[in-house]
Amino acid sequence: MARDESKARTGRQSREDAAARAGIAVRPDQFQQHAAGRREKVFELKGVGVRYGGVPAVKEISMDVHRNDVTALIGPSGCGKSTLLRCLNRMNDLIPGAEVEGSLLYHGEDLYGSKVDPVQARKMIGMVFQKPNPFPKSIYDNIAFGPRILGRKENLDETVENALKGAALWDEAKDRLDANAFGLSGGQQQRLCIARCIAVQPDTILMDEPCSALDPISTGKIEDLMIELKKQFSIVIVTHNMQQAARVSDRTAFLMVELDADEDNRWGRLVEYDETEKIFTNPADSRTEDYVSGKVG
Amino acid sequence: MTGAGGVQSERSRLAVAGARATVAATLRDQPRRDVVLNAAFAGMLLLAILLALSGLVALLTQAFIKGAPALSPDLFTNGPSTINPEKAGFRPAIIGSLELIAGVILFIVPIGVGAAIYLEEYADNTKWWNRVIEVNIQNLAAVPSIIYGILGLAFIVRGPFDLGFILAAGSMTLALLVLPVVIIAGREAIRAVPSSIREGSLALGATQWQTIRSQVLPAAIPGIVTGVILSVSRALGEAAPLLLVGATVFVTFDPTPFSEDGYAALPVQIFQYATRPQEAFQELAAAGVIVMLVVLLAMNSFAIWLRNRYEQKW
Numbered sequence: 227m228a229r230d231e232s233k234a235r236t237g238r239q240s241r242e243d244a245a246a247r248a249g250i251a252v253r254p255d256q257f258q259q260h261a262a263g264r265r266e267k268v269f270e271l272k273g274v275g276v277r278y279g280g281v282p283a284v285k286e287i288s289m290d291v292h293r294n295d296v297t298a299l300i301g302p303s304g305c306g307k308s309t310l311l312r313c314l315n316r317m318n319d320l321i322p323g324a325e326v327e328g329s330l331l332y333h334g335e336d337l338y339g340s341k342v343d344p345v346q347a348r349k350m351i352g353m354v355f356q357k358p359n360p361f362p363k364s365i366y367d368n369i370a371f372g373p374r375i376l377g378r379k380e381n382l383d384e385t386v387e388n389a390l391k392g393a394a395l396w397d398e399a400k401d402r403l404d405a406n407a408f409g410l411s412g413g414q415q416q417r418l419c420i421a422r423c424i425a426v427q428p429d430t431i432l433m434d435e436p437c438s439a440l441d442p443i444s445t446g447k448i449e450d451l452m453i454e455l456k457k458q459f460s461i462v463i464v465t466h467n468m469q470q471a472a473r474v475s476d477r478t479a480f481l482m483v484e485l486d487a488d489e490d491n492r493w494g495r496l497v498e499y500d501e502t503e504k505i506f507t508n509p510a511d512s513r514t515e516d517y518v519s520g521k522v523g
Numbered sequence: 524m525t526g527a528g529g530v531q532s533e534r535s536r537l538a539v540a541g542a543r544a545t546v547a548a549t550l551r552d553q554p555r556r557d558v559v560l561n562a563a564f565a566g567m568l569l570l571a572i573l574l575a576l577s578g579l580v581a582l583l584t585q586a587f588i589k590g591a592p593a594l595s596p597d598l599f600t601n602g603p604s605t606i607n608p609e610k611a612g613f614r615p616a617i618i619g620s621l622e623l624i625a626g627v628i629l630f631i632v633p634i635g636v637g638a639a640i641y642l643e644e645y646a647d648n649t650k651w652w653n654r655v656i657e658v659n660i661q662n663l664a665a666v667p668s669i670i671y672g673i674l675g676l677a678f679i680v681r682g683p684f685d686l687g688f689i690l691a692a693g694s695m696t697l698a699l700l701v702l703p704v705v706i707i708a709g710r711e712a713i714r715a716v717p718s719s720i721r722e723g724s725l726a727l728g729a730t731q732w733q734t735i736r737s738q739v740l741p742a743a744i745p746g747i748v749t750g751v752i753l754s755v756s757r758a759l760g761e762a763a764p765l766l767l768v769g770a771t772v773f774v775t776f777d778p779t780p781f782s783e784d785g786y787a788a789l790p791v792q793i794f795q796y797a798t799r800p801q802e803a804f805q806e807l808a809a810a811g812v813i814v815m816l817v818v819l820l821a822m823n824s825f826a827i828w829l830r831n832r833y834e835q836k837w
Contacts, residue, residue, distance in 0.1 A: 349728030
């Protein structure tokens, strides 16, 4: 009953009410931009599938990722959410035998078109990985690496400072820019990786379980950061943590493992993709409901 | 009530005592056979390491006892002599060896590191030809050095290269000999750089070459340099291939890389002195062994220090 009521209402307040009733912690600004309505599409996926050496890993994914949204990919292990994420900046190209099928448009341009250079694509679509992976260099050089290889060598100090401020790391790092990045804590290292990513001024940031190696306090900082960053960037995040998806994302895609008849092969499939609050409060598919309510998975 | 309780507590007391006795017996009663086998195995291992070390210690002691009287600055300043062992020295041989290893470094660093980068970063291991190359490099590291001497003679001194009996040809032959070791060490150093570093760099829009040059190679350099130093010390100690490609035993002048006048090398000179019948020349050979060992140990220690100092902990 409560669900039906909330569905009938519109606007930010009703979303927050619905989320609160479902026991989800809502950030004050999480749903702000949603009120603006439909926006530009960053990615348009139609029937996207990935095979590794002929064996399918994900099949027939169709979804649109909107600009300045945090889009979360959730689902059980092995459902192909990381595989799907790595299609979006052509990181799968690095894996021998990986093939991507279907149509994947990035701002209307075929990302897998014959004239697209994956190196150029990655300059616009940055990525943050599961385990913090700072380079074994100083904090400054970690951030400056991207702008340097792109030939943006003017005002490098300023770029580094802005990137560190953007990743909420400036206050902790400003006095030790020349220190090795390995001396930072895990959470700081991950924020350094985010700073490194925004220093090349991408348009989209992909995050592959960015908090799974971090403690709750560091996780909270990165989540705050995501809400802040989506004002400038579009973010796609893979997470195994449903509460995290509920806390930070605007839209959520739920993927599930599907088996073939004799259970030899398994691949991921998109079950449901909708606004986060709908996925968590009133999912259309019973499998989504079972997963988000903790009955399976 | 109390009676039944008394029986109950008496029983449990007995049960506890019994269990304790069993545990105590099990703990103390290690089977004798296990004890003996354990000790015997540890003893065998100790013996193995003692045998290995005693060979080295015997060699060093022998060389020091025999060569110590002949150790003098003359060793470094004088040339060889066939008649006067008191005045004979290793100067041309030492200079020849230094020039040889300088040449070896010039060849093995670009070729060895290049091959290692190709095999680790570019080669697709699912292709059969890359696997063939890989297996062959492993095998080449085990080929006896004299074979490389014959190869150098046939292909570098004569044959396609036709350089003649010059020091540079000796360098190239030694470089071929140690190249597989450099490639293997280089590959290991490159492989030790975690793939997350490569991914991090590529995800920023770096090209593969930018990633290798700015991230992978700097992190791998300590390992690569260690491999190069160890290879060079092996090249420094090799006599057999040099005998085939023109190192001569009686050179009274300082050798130059491209002259056909002949060149000497430290191990070859030692070999020559050691085969003389006179006792004094054998002492001289022992002194040469000391000089060479000191140089080799210094190089290897430097390599180990370098590895420990700059090795990246991930």
